[in-house]
Amino acid sequence: MNRRKNFNQASKLNKLLLSGDFFLVIFSILLVLLATLYPFNFYFPESFSLPEIVASFDNSSFFKDQVNNILLFAPLGFGFASLLQRKRVKAISQFLTVILVSAGLSFTVEALQVFLPSRAPTPADIFNNSIGGFVGLICFYLCNSQSFIYTLIRIENSRASNSIKKLTLFFLGYILITFLMSIAWQSTTTLSNWSLNYPLLIGNEQTGDRPWQGYVSEVDIADRAISKNEVSQVLNHKNYLKPIGNSLLASYQLTGKGSYQDRTGQLPELLSLGQSPDIENEKGIALSSNHWLKTREPVTFLNERIRETSQFTIITTVATADTTQIGPARIISLSGDSLHRNFTLGQQGSNLDLRIRTPMTGANGADTKLSIPGIFADTRPHHIVITYSGATIQVYVDKPQNSYSLNLLELVPKEQRIFYYGLTFIPLGLCLAFLTTLAKRKLTFNRLLLPSGILLPSLILEGILVNDTGKSLSLKNLLLGILFTAGTTLILRWRASMVLRKAAKSGS
Incomplete structure (x- = not known):
């Protein structure tokens, strides 16, 4: 009996090791190590102090680096999500595991880069890599019909779906997330990352x-x-x-x-x-x-x-x-x-x-x-x-009338603005899609929820930035935020209807 049990356990382990998602995870880790640590020319000084290590992290990512860091960790998030799904790990635990693994691997890589003369460790990379893992997780759920159906059924049958009070509370939480993201936007134009060590x-x-x-x-x-x-x-x-x-x-x-x-x-x-x-x-x-x-x-x-x-x-x-x-x-x-x-x-x-x-x-x-x-x-x-x-630079030359005003937020290159707005409003679109799915049984509430959930985040962000940074009101930025939120929500809802329709046909 014990021999058969051990054989079954060994068989399951072999299946796991031979599975495609396991190889994807291993390949993704090796790819990350190669892309971030090559040519592996490590140099370990005889003595170094903690302040020196902290000072070596005094670097920032360029826009191209931010995009690459997200794309680099997306396969890792996809593979881990698949692996955890097959092990029947709960959705919340999958999310936390993918984020922690991505952040942990990224922190390890950045710490090792301290000892690479050819590399510059950057704190922002840890955040971008964690986002990349999350993107991979979302891609897995969108591609895997079974996981998507299971998640939808859990959301639609939850107790909160029948409670207007809980639905309202969740919507207020959604608005709170918007305010928190607006605060993050405000922090991008502060001087909080100035180095103390420059002459x-x-x-x-x-x-x-x-x-x-x-x-x-x-x-x-x-x-x-x-x-x-x-x-x-x-x-x-x-x-x-x-x-x-x-x-x-x-x-x-x-x-x-x-x-x-x-x-x-x-x-x-x-x-x-x-x-x-x-x-x-x-x-x-x-x-x-x-x-x-x-x-x-x-x-x-x-x-x-x-x-x-x-x-x-x-x-x-x-x-x-x-x-x-x-x-x-x-x-x-x-x-x-x-x-x-x-x-x-x-x-x-x-x-x-x-x-x-x-x-x-x-x-x-x-x-x-x-x-x-x-x-x-x-x-x-x-x-x-x-x-x-705020975000405003004023330059006066020779007399007050010769003045020039520049605003950092208004001068962000178009491709960077699209990228940053995507990072802000696509997650909000995901939250709104799940919120509207949760409120599916409350038709009146749902009809109010969808338009307000699409419009309010963009209005809140633009209003806060105009008030606190001195930038001009931008209709383009408002429409860009609305487009990302609405697009993400509607794509997910369309995907959900297609998956459920396919499941219903298969059942019949």
């Missing part, structure tokens, strides 16, 4: 490969966005630093030679690097490929204060010596190298270019183009004030 540089990067030729006479930085009235005082030179008050973090007057002290006493001195010019110029300190400035140590205090407020004001007077410089050539920069920065004011031809690090724009601040034309079309000194608050 202040004038005229170049630390690597010395992005020189700027010109003159800078002053640099003042505050941890809030000053008002337009305060900008007027600044540009009219009427004791211009007085209205900034305690918000002023740094104030450098760049005249003479040698080092330059911060007049607030809060930041380290700026040191001359390279060969300092012998002749002083009334336009300010001369900067070139042979001479630029860098603080003695990182400006941690400044970076931390701005990270906390998610606002800043930068005041400077600059004059280019060459109207054709590109790179962009770095004028003022809070950066670690040419690919990692908190902020950069640069010159790209005659244009003033800005790079600001946010969760949306990435570690290089280059994912969204921020450019103002014609500022460096001449070699005269220009008094420039730059403020940032």
Whole structure:
């Protein structure tokens, strides 16, 4: 008897090992390891500290990386869902297992990348990989009719389907999820991911490969966005630093030679690097490929204060010596190298270019183009004030009337906007599809639920972003959110009707 029982267990194990879903899981794991760790040139230093490991995660994904990370983990989610379904694991447990396995594998890979000189570990990849596993799970349920029917029957026959109170509570939960996603959108334009370890540089990067030729006479930085009235005082030179008050973090007057002290006493001195010019110029300190400035140590205090407020004001007077410089050539920069920065004011031809690090724009601040034309079309000194608050950048040149306004959310490239809206509204469409299935027996409630569930999320998100980030109301964004929510809901409902009709025919 025991021998037969052991034989049956061994037979089940062999079937599992030989199953297609098992091979898909193994193949997916090997593919992830190969794609994320190759060429496996691990380097383990003799000693390293926890702060160093944490600092090595100070990277952000580019848009293309985010898409690839989701697609890379989708087969893993599909295979695991199939494996768990065959083992008759409950749907909720399947969901949690797939998310935990995806997140666990991703965290392991990112931790190993710390010891790969050719790789850059990124916290955002763990989130994107987990989303990829979830996408694979959903794809399995849509492709597997038996699993889809089983899930539908469980939803339709649940006790909540006969209770208006519970259905209303679920709908309120759906709206709450929308608000939580709106908060996540708001966080994409904060300065919460600013590194504390970057120095202040004038005229170049630390690597010395992005020189700027010109003159800078002053640099003042505050941890809030000053008002337009305060900008007027600044540009009219009427004791211009007085209205900034305690918000002023740094104030450098760049005249003479040698080092330059911060007049607030809060930041380290700026040191001359390279060969300092012998002749002083009334336009300010001369900067070139042979001479630029860098603080003695990182400006941690400044970076931390701005990270906390998610606002800043930068005041400077600059004059280019060459109207054709590109790179962009770095004028003022809070950066670690040419690919990692908190902020950069640069010159790209005659244009003033800005790079600001946010969760949306990435570690290089280059994912969204921020450019103002014609500022460096001449070699005269220009008094420039730059403020940032919410998602809005205001740039004033020489006088308050010469102002330019840019909003990060309005400048997101079209393909990225479609991707981000898909990540936001497709899950909401899934929730609405299951909610309308749950309310199938309550016809009046269901008729109100479907249109309100499609319209409200898009209206809520757009309303919150307009109010909190200063962006303009966008009909295109409203329609895009509605399209993703409605499309996902209707496709799932169509799939459900087709599967149930097929099952009914098979039964008859």
